[in-house]
Amino acid sequence: MKRLLKVLLPILLLAIGFGVFQMLKATKPEKQSPTVQERVWRVEVEPVELVRASPELELYGQVETPDLLRATASAAAWVTEVQVQDGDLVEKGQVLLRLDERDFLPRIAQVEAEIADLQAQIESEQNRFETDKLALEQERRLLELARQGVARQQRLKTQKVGAEQALDEAEQAEAQQQLAVSQREMNIADHPSRLRALQARLASAEARLLELELEYERATVRAPYDGIISRVAVTEGDQVSKGEALARLYAIDSLEIRARVPAPYQDELIAALRQGEPLTASTTIGGERLALTLDRLAGEADPSGVDALFQVQGDPAVLRLGQLLTVQLERPAREAVVAVPFRAVYGGGRLYVVEDGRMRGIDVESLGTREGDGDEERLLVQSDALAPGDALVTTHMPNAIEGLRVEIINDEALEGTAGGASEAVSDRTLGPAADAVPADAASSGLSAAGGRTR
Template sequence: MKFSSLLTLKRLLPLLIIAGGLVVFAMLTATAPGSPAVPVQERSWLVDAIKVRPQQLAPTLTLYGQIETPALVKPAAPSKSRVTTISVREGDAISTGQLLLALDERDFKPRLVQAEAKAEELRALIDSERLRFRNDQIAIKHEQSILQLQQSSVERAKKLKRQKLGSTAALEEAQEALKRQQLAYRSRKLAVDDHGARLQQLKAKLAHAEADVELAALNLERSWVIAPFDGFVEKLSVASGDQVNEGQVLLTLYPSDQLELRAKIPAAFQHEIQHALVAGSPLMAVAEYAGARLQLQMDRLSGKADSRGIDALFRIQDGQQWLRLGATVSLTLQRPAQDDVIPLPYPAIYDNNRVFRIIDRRLQAIDVQILGEYQRDNQSWLLVQSEDLQAGDEIITTQLPGAVSGLKVDVK
């Protein structure tokens, strides 16, 4: 029995020791001295800032446009023929007077020869008519004299018959001769009177023939496509040896000095741009293309607008030698200058229409109106306006996550 009690005590001893240790730890913890409370300090954010300086500046507007031309030329075949010569390829630069394409001359020269021959024939007929008119003028005087003699002969035959010295047959013969002469005289007089109408008819036919000559000569000339300006070949529509029909386009070309850039002006800026053009203010723009700097000036606005805005057409003043028809160009338009605007870097703008002013090391939100971009030190800034901003105010230029009014900041 004693042995069993001793065994139970040995088993409980470790548990008693652990329990005693826990009691001692609890007493020590409860009687330990308390640590002093650490005061909570408000965090201050380190930011960059810029002072407000209102001034007169011209905002810019980034546009995207395409190169086009109002002088696109499309030479066509003057009549049915065959292509014999093509001396250029698509994209080639051309110079004034250069032969670009030729059609078969044998389709045009015979028509010119025929038209010239017809005109020459009519000129000869006009000369013949004038000669005949002069002859008729002389002949009608003789016809009139003969008519008078025939009338006298009839009068004598009547007188002799009344005196019973002449026969009835002689009188009838004289009267018949008189009628024949009267008919001959009238025919000659009609020829003289009709001269003007016949001559006018021949002249009209000659004018028609001469017009055919000019048309045939023009078609022969147009069978050679000669470059009318310095420019580029935009497209070839035929190949050497092709059979072409009248009016078929042979190639397309355009002058290098009549390129324009068409870009869409957003509706929000449409009225501003229209007023500037009416006032005669030059609206300049610059663009970068193919590593070259382009100088442009707005020439006019399109005659049609839509809900998105209106197309503007820019005249290219410098750098057009680098451009090709259809090229897409990004340009920066210099808008009319405005007063009391404030240039700010992009990080100063929050939620597209808000900035934060620093007052006594704390932020204050200010709503602003974005007027557009502004190029400064080869960087894009934004121009803003607000009646709540005054000269000398400090605006933070650091993007703070969760920035709100009242946030404490320190300027670097």
């Protein structure tokens, strides 16, 4: 009996335990399965507005001028007076500096004396010519008398009453007189050559005098126009050589701005200039905006672009030669463009709009920047997929994705806009809203349709 009890007792305990387990399992409370609720991100939007606008192109330019005057020394001299400094505003005719007149006057006096000597030589040559003409007549008469004397002696010799010596003497006198006449004729014939030589020397001396007088006149350096002194290279007491730079001056009205235009924009600017379309620009100096106008493009270009030259429409006195400036150029106007804040742009060419409570990505073409209301710089974009009144997402989400469910928090921005904006607001799903957009929005367990563009 005891032996049977030892065998049945363990089996009985196991049966009781299994029965208790089955009872507990059958009577345990049912656990409800958790429901996954999709999260909604709060965003701000603004309505899409298609406008006609001119994209702005930011350029970096430098102030220059084609009328830079470099005043140089007219001759080797000493500087006796300097009346201007670098940066001075000067008026036309104002004295800038002077060179010592004692370096000019002695040379002028020397050339004047040379001219007086040549003029006297010319007068002497004229007198000599008149004298030679009168003397030639007398010489020819004497030659005729000498010839008559020879003929007389020949007759006497033929009659054998004349001496041979007398005939020789008569012939010798005739030959000498013939030589005198030839010499006088040669002097008269050479008169034009001698006179031209003296006149040429006189003309050379007079030209030299004009040159020296011009050098003396330029010893006092004056401003040829209203301008600004950009450099003074000498001081009183300096010795300068001919052609050495003394000062630099440029006209205020001649200032222009040269800026490099990138190659992709070169063709549209050339086309606008050919059509006579005015292209305006501006730059900011000391908080004040200065108006500019695109005047022309440079004659040479390289693979990086071409230089554009801008005329100043405002007061050019605020500019200085060599000054570096940022120029905002208004490119030719484009139709049906949208000005969007930079925070709404992803990857430089993608926007998001809200449709049926979800974000839909749109690829756009970036045209350039434009200053909007409140001096806010905006990006001008263009796309056929953008329609007026679309709810453009302006809250920047670090990991924005296609199909992300959102809630618009500034409904008033869409009031009065067309169709799709109201529909985008109506299909919202209640749930915990995020006051801030976390960086891990894409990892919240949502299934997204389409790819993700940053």
